[in-house]
Amino acid sequence: MTSGRSGDGAGTDRRDGGPGAATRRGGISEGGAAPVLSLRHAAFGYGDRTVVSEVTLDVAPGEVVAVLGPNGAGKSTLVKGLLGLAEHTSGQMRLFGTPAAELADRTRIGYVPQRHTLTASVTATAAEIVGIGRVPHIPWWAPWRALQRENRDIIDGALATVGLAEHARDDVATLSGGQQRRVLIARALAAQPDLFVLDEPTAGVDTGNQQILAAVLGRLAEQGATLLIVTHELAPLAGLVTRAVVVRGGRVVYDGPPDDLPAQERGGDHHHDEPPESHERASTPVTMLPEVRP
Numbered sequence: 001m002t003s004g005r006s007g008d009g010a011g012t013d014r015r016d017g018g019p020g021a022a023t024r025r026g027g028i029s030e031g032g033a034a035p036v037l038s039l040r041h042a043a044f045g046y047g048d049r050t051v052v053s054e055v056t057l058d059v060a061p062g063e064v065v066a067v068l069g070p071n072g073a074g075k076s077t078l079v080k081g082l083l084g085l086a087e088h089t090s091g092q093m094r095l096f097g098t099p100a101a102e103l104a105d106r107t108r109i110g111y112v113p114q115r116h117t118l119t120a121s122v123t124a125t126a127a128e129i130v131g132i133g134r135v136p137h138i139p140w141w142a143p144w145r146a147l148q149r150e151n152r153d154i155i156d157g158a159l160a161t162v163g164l165a166e167h168a169r170d171d172v173a174t175l176s177g178g179q180q181r182r183v184l185i186a187r188a189l190a191a192q193p194d195l196f197v198l199d200e201p202t203a204g205v206d207t208g209n210q211q212i213l214a215a216v217l218g219r220l221a222e223q224g225a226t227l228l229i230v231t232h233e234l235a236p237l238a239g240l241v242t243r244a245v246v247v248r249g250g251r252v253v254y255d256g257p258p259d260d261l262p263a264q265e266r267g268g269d270h271h272h273d274e275p276p277e278s279h280e281r282a283s284t285p286v287t288m289l290p291e292v293r294p
């Protein structure tokens, strides 16, 4: 199997392209592409506690997947499992065609955590925060490369993609919450990952900022990025999401086109995944059982 970074040579230099450039340039998405992510009966949890189980899922390069479900369903645990932030307790997990345990370079996944903004105690410009995303790409023996034009262009490009070019030199503490989220998306973008994982990017921001964030994600998708977006509501991301995965009671209960999602799974009611699973699962219609994709 090939991978986006080293497959056929097309993916070895991604500097002149956006996210997923390797994929677009023809390596892996055409003819027998390795899934970016492949799970088989996978379970994730914390310590002795399994939170999500029996997850079977393939995500192809360029897909924009919304992970939906009520509070406490296990959405964040699922994506944290991909990042090694929750334990992978059973089943198989491959990332970029490689068994996850053998994947040396986790920076290939760009993560924007849930409800994360930057506090006033951080004294840094937006460009400096975005520059953190470049750290894995700067060899320890050549720190001056951080100052080279090529590196600065990537940082400026990431800020432009999220619509914050004019705020590059601003102290992040002076930016709004929605703008700070976009700085964090730009930081992930600057790392040039092969998969973006965003946990609730549109939660807690006003409608105007939700639209801006959705436009930013749309731009990434147009550039060929593979996106896994945890969200409560599909509405702010409608038109962008190509596939919906619903987690309920620690199980994937729907995997398919967003247009076919039953209204009650589109989100927005912010109900909690309680009382216990047995009740939730009993109420799950048979038609909601996994529609596992090839």
Ligand SMILES: Nc1ncnc2c1ncn2[C@@H]1O[C@H](COP(=O)(O)OP(=O)(O)OP(=O)(O)O)[C@@H](O)[C@H]1O
Binding pocket: 046, 049, 051, 069, 070, 071, 072, 073, 074, 075, 076, 077, 078
């Ligand atoms: N670090 C942790 N240690 C132990 N249990 C945890 C941890 N993080 C989450 N959990 C538990 O895992 C369950 C699922 O939480 P998770 O955050 O994955 O759900 P979610 O669907 O993302 O919810 P929300 O929409 O509220 O973010 C919850 O019962 C939660 O208490």
